[in-house]
Amino acid sequence: MAPDPDKALNALRRLAANKVCGSCPYEERMGFKDVCMKYKIFVCSDCKSAHQAFSHRCKSVTMSNWSMAEVDELRQENGGGNAVNRATIFARLPEGAKRPMKGCHPDDMKAFIQEAYNDMRWFDANGQAPTAAPEVQRTATMQPPTRTPSQPSAPPVVHAKSAPPPSGDAHPHTHPHPKPKPKPNPRRKRKPKPKASPSPNPSPNPSPGTGDLFGDFDAAPSASSNGWASFE
Ligand SMILES: [Zn+2]
Secondary structure, three states: OOOOHHHHHHHHHOOHHHHEOOOOOOEOOOOOOEEEOOOOEEEOHHHHHHHHHOOOOEEEOOOOOOOHHHHHHOOHHHOOOHHHHHHHOOOOOOOOOOOOOOOOOHHHHHHHHHHHHHOOOOOOOOOOOOOOOOHHHHHHOOOOOOOOOOOOOOOOOOOOOOOOOOOOOOOOOOOOOOOOOOOOOOOOOOOOOOOOOOOOOOOOOOOHHHHHOOOOOOOOOOOOOOOOOOOO
C-alpha cells in the first residue's frame, strides 16, 4: 500500500514545532491548516494571506491535494518545517523582539513578511534548528548570574515603540501599562483624645521608592503609534 500523504501531513502539522506559526508567534494547538510551500512552513491564516500577497505559494492542508513528495518536503530532515525556518529566516531576529501576530493589522504583517522573507533581514543560512522543541533553547540560556555581579539583571524588556493597534487585542502578550501599585496607605492611628502620654509610636515610614519596581517598563513615550513598521 502506498503511504497516505494526508495522514503524513496531519502528523507533521501536529508536531510541536509546527504548532507555532512559521512566521508569527501565534500558536495553534490543533496545528495549522495552511502551508507556505515556498518556505515549507505551517502558517496561520493571517500569515498565509501575507505570504500570498507576495506570491509565496501556499496550499491548504485540507482543501488541496498533496503528493507524498510535497509532504516530505516539509520534514525537518529535508530542510522543511517551522523549526528550520525559525533557525534560518529568523536567525538574527533578537530574542524577544516585537513581532506582529495573527490578529494584527494586515499591513503590519505584510511589512514583517517583506522584511523577513523578501529582504531576508534576519536570515542566516547556517542556522541550526533544534531537534527538540524550541523551548529547550530558552532553558539553556539560564545561568547563574555570575557575569555581572554589580548589576541585577533586569528582565528582558521587549520594547514597544508603537502603541497597541486600533483593532483591540492584537498583541495580548505585550501589555504596555503595568498595573500601578496601590499607594502605600499610611494608616496612622488618630487618637482624638489623647488620654495619657502620647506614645511616640515609631510608625514605619512607607518608603516611596519600593513601589517603583515595575513602574519603569514603559518609560519611553509611545507617542508615534504608526504601526509596526518602525520596529526595532
Ligand atoms: Zn502567523
